[in-house]
């Protein structure tokens with residue numbers, strides 16, 4: 137089985153990528169397997185810019201093809217916040233519960249029909265000496281009034297996924313892997329992977 141490296145330290149993403157890449161014939165390694173590699177500062181102004189930053193930096197460190205994911209939740213009623221700041225919305229410690237509580241509080245008096253939100257996932261594929269390739273996937277929904285379900289990670293308990301009619305955290309992992317922003321992004325990448333890998337292996 138071929139191996140693909142995802143430049144993430146997020147356990148939730150790591151699990152989802154492992155599940156999604158398996159049927160494509162890839163075993164997933166992440167930065168959790170390379171604990172000595174330092175965090176990449178996410179200084180970009182868009183999901184794509186941050187994904188490129190992470191992928192290119194780690195690809196240079198490891199000298200091989202690397203995929204990075206930058207993702208987050210954009211809420212209409214909050215002018216697109218938390219957006220690229222989703223991981224640290226309630227503070228530097230990246231606490232999922234605190235992040236969700238902050239969103240719920242900010243939307244306290246907002247009615248259901250004004251709670252539209254969208255998950256974004258930018259994936260960047262970087263290989264030393266090659267041009268970086270990016271795709272963007274989205275998932276439509278709205279913010280629930282309270283947390284529901286126990287699967288997934290991040291904002292999943294407060295995100296109602298329109299396509300499934302359930303909270304994202306109420307979906308089994310294989311259901312989320314069909315409809316998530318990450319799944320949509322990966323689907324766009326799939327057709328490019330063989331040529332990206334062929335190029336990567338020539339290096």
Ligand SMILES: O=P(O)(O)OP(=O)(O)OP(=O)(O)OC[C@H]1O[C@@H](n2cnc3c(O)ncnc32)[C@H](O)[C@@H]1O
Pocket residue numbers: 143144145146149178205206207208209222223224230232235255288289290291292316318
């Ligand atoms: O940068 P890496 O190491 O990949 O890990 P991170 O957690 O910092 O990841 P991001 O910078 O991409 O921030 C994304 C945040 O958006 C949220 N998020 C992304 N995808 C999500 C998903 O599928 N379900 C729920 N929340 C998600 C979650 O809070 C993440 O911490």
Ligand SMILES: [Mg+2]
Pocket residue numbers: 178223
């Ligand atoms: Mg991050």
